[in-house]
Amino acid sequence: MKKIAVIGSGFSSLAASCYLAQAGNNVTIYEKNQAIGGRARQFKKEGFTFDMGPTWYWMPDVFERFFEDFGKIPSDFYKLKKLNPAYRVYFGTDDYVTIEDTLEKICANFEKVEPGSSIKLKKFMALALDNYNIAITDLVYRPGVSPLELVTTSTMKKIGQFFSTISKDVRREFKNPKLISILEFPVLFLGAKPSKTPAFYNFMNYADFGLGTFHPKKGMYSVIEGIKNLAEELGVTIKTDQNVEKIIIENRKAVGLIINGEKLDADVVLSGADYHHTETLLDKKFRQYSESYWQKKTFAPSALLFYVGFNKKIKNVDHHTLFFDVDFEKHSQEIYDTPQWPEEPLFYASFPSKTDASVSPKGKEAGIFLIPLAPGLDDIPEIREEYFEKIINRFEKVTNQAVKNYVIFKESFCINDFISDYNSYKGNAYGLANTLMQTAFLRPKLKSRKVKNLFFTGQLTVPGPGVPPALISGKLTAGLIEKELRN
Numbered sequence: 045m046k047k048i049a050v051i052g053s054g055f056s057s058l059a060a061s062c063y064l065a066q067a068g069n070n071v072t073i074y075e076k077n078q079a080i081g082g083r084a085r086q087f088k089k090e091g092f093t094f095d096m097g098p099t100w101y102w103m104p105d106v107f108e109r110f111f112e113d114f115g116k117i118p119s120d121f122y123k124l125k126k127l128n129p130a131y132r133v134y135f136g137t138d139d140y141v142t143i144e145d146t147l148e149k150i151c152a153n154f155e156k157v158e159p160g161s162s163i164k165l166k167k168f169m170a171l172a173l174d175n176y177n178i179a180i181t182d183l184v185y186r187p188g189v190s191p192l193e194l195v196t197t198s199t200m201k202k203i204g205q206f207f208s209t210i211s212k213d214v215r216r217e218f219k220n221p222k223l224i225s226i227l228e229f230p231v232l233f234l235g236a237k238p239s240k241t242p243a244f245y246n247f248m249n250y251a252d253f254g255l256g257t258f259h260p261k262k263g264m265y266s267v268i269e270g271i272k273n274l275a276e277e278l279g280v281t282i283k284t285d286q287n288v289e290k291i292i293i294e295n296r297k298a299v300g301l302i303i304n305g306e307k308l309d310a311d312v313v314l315s316g317a318d319y320h321h322t323e324t325l326l327d328k329k330f331r332q333y334s335e336s337y338w339q340k341k342t343f344a345p346s347a348l349l350f351y352v353g354f355n356k357k358i359k360n361v362d363h364h365t366l367f368f369d370v371d372f373e374k375h376s377q378e379i380y381d382t383p384q385w386p387e388e389p390l391f392y393a394s395f396p397s398k399t400d401a402s403v404s405p406k407g408k409e410a411g412i413f414l415i416p417l418a419p420g421l422d423d424i425p426e427i428r429e430e431y432f433e434k435i436i437n438r439f440e441k442v443t444n445q446a447v448k449n450y451v452i453f454k455e456s457f458c459i460n461d462f463i464s465d466y467n468s469y470k471g472n473a474y475g476l477a478n479t480l481m482q483t484a485f486l487r488p489k490l491k492s493r494k495v496k497n498l499f500f501t502g503q504l505t506v507p508g509p510g511v512p513p514a515l516i517s518g519k520l521t522a523g524l525i526e527k528e529l530r531n
């Protein structure tokens with residue numbers, strides 16, 4: 045029985061630990077924070093419950109596949125509800141498009157905005173489904189060890205789509221700016237501009253319109269709790285308040301950790317903490333990637349978040365509501381091209397208490413507001429306040445109601461918190477973006493090239509940002525560890 049020390053308790057670490065324990069290893073998770081879950085932690089205050097990170101449950105098939113590997117189904121651990129509408133997108137005061145829960149209904153709404161667009165959408169979605177089948181059922185389950193992993197008869201037929209972009213493909217078919225923004229929205233989860241994301245990633249549009257948006261009762265944290273319960277059932281030990289200070293190397297082999305000043309032995313070390321941070325736990329000669337490597341990478345955005353308790357029910361919003369009432373292109377330039385605080389930000393608001401009574405006291409509303417930002421910006425309390433004012437004023441105008449005077453409390457979370465809470469590089473929220481040059485084997489490796497028995501997992505590795513990829517990443521790393529242990 046090998047002793048495996050796992051750093052961090054995000055989705056990827058939890059998933060990897062389940063596979064490693066199932067294979068008969070002695071697995072212990074060491075999490076620096078008081079609570080588990082990493083970026084998917086939960087915040088509770090005055091009877092309100094907020095997911096601090098992920099709120100969109102997409103790709104239910106990936107969760108099913110994860111639990112199936114352990115002879116389970118998601119409903120053994122949490123209850124899912126398909127949202128209808130899935131979300132609403134505002135483009136101005138009283139001007140919005142609703143995305144419902146079936147492609148037929150979505151087509152009908154598209155047709156109202158741009159006559160003829162529903163036929164184009166059906167064609168676009170057929171391609172997206174084809175790509176989903178290639179990518180999600182097969183490609184993303186490859187560990188990024190070799191470029192040959194991407195060479196299959198199906199991908200060869202799609203080669204052009206790796207060199208075109210989502211932006212180009214969408215604009216070729218659709219002319220209405222609202223529909224363009226809606227179709228470009230899903231790839232924002234991959235962390236890069238749609239104009240930098242390969243067209244092949246339109247499988248995210250199938251995840252959106254084809255599979256739909258779900259809500260786990262009590263929030264995404266119930267998924268963390270479910271996987272934690274599974275892990276413990278499989279024999280994983282989870283320890284919190286365990287700040288890993290160093291990875292101990294002997295004879296170019298990982299042999300343990302230093303945690304809160306104490307030395308612990310291990311046969312294998314697996315880190316689900318951010319890759320850049322994990323490498324700082326090693327002496328310089330054992331690091332695979334230089335500072336300039338990280339500086340040159342396209343990081344997914346950071347975010348300014350507000351968790352707000354409202355003293356009344358909020359009108360004219362859905363569970364998920366996007367505010368695309370300002371220039372999409374200008375804000376993305378301010379994230380990626382000339383990093384700065386955006387002049388007029390797009391933002392996202394979630395009101396989980398619209399569909400889940402368990403997350404707020406009766407008659408009140410839980411609101412989460414998210415502004416995507418360039419990582420590494422100066423983050424000071426005055427700026428956070430200024431942006432709250434900016435978005436709440438716009439919110440009131442666009443949704444036609446007064447809400448400011450009904451705020452019971454608001455808590456913010458931004459770049460400095462991502463750094464202090466998760467050791468995130470420049471305070472990124474979603475890891476490393478999926479651009480063409482940061483796809484599959486071109487991403488940081490799951491297995492260290494310099495140190496034996498040292499492995500990595502999580503949103504900076506393969507396949508990329510998001511909860512479903514984090515689960516897949518855990519499985520892939522566990523597979524590589526098993527392979528190494530057998531040799």
Ligand SMILES: Cc1cc2nc3c(=O)[nH]c(=O)nc-3n(C[C@H](O)[C@H](O)[C@H](O)COP(=O)(O)OP(=O)(O)OC[C@H]3O[C@@H](n4cnc5c(N)ncnc54)[C@H](O)[C@@H]3O)c2cc1C
Pocket residue numbers: 051052053054055056057074075076077080081082083084096097098099100101102286287288289316317318321347349414465466467473474475501502503504508509510511512514
């Ligand atoms: C605001 C926000 C919104 C998001 N929205 C969505 C969404 O709607 N849908 C979706 O699918 N995805 C979403 N994501 C992305 C998704 O949450 C992440 O991709 C995923 O949770 C990352 O999991 P992980 O295991 O890679 O990393 P993390 O969750 O970051 O886990 C890493 C863990 O390592 C710990 N750690 C770091 N350093 C140390 C150390 N030295 N010692 C011990 N422990 C350490 C950290 O505390 C953390 O718990 C969102 C993310 C954020 C931040």
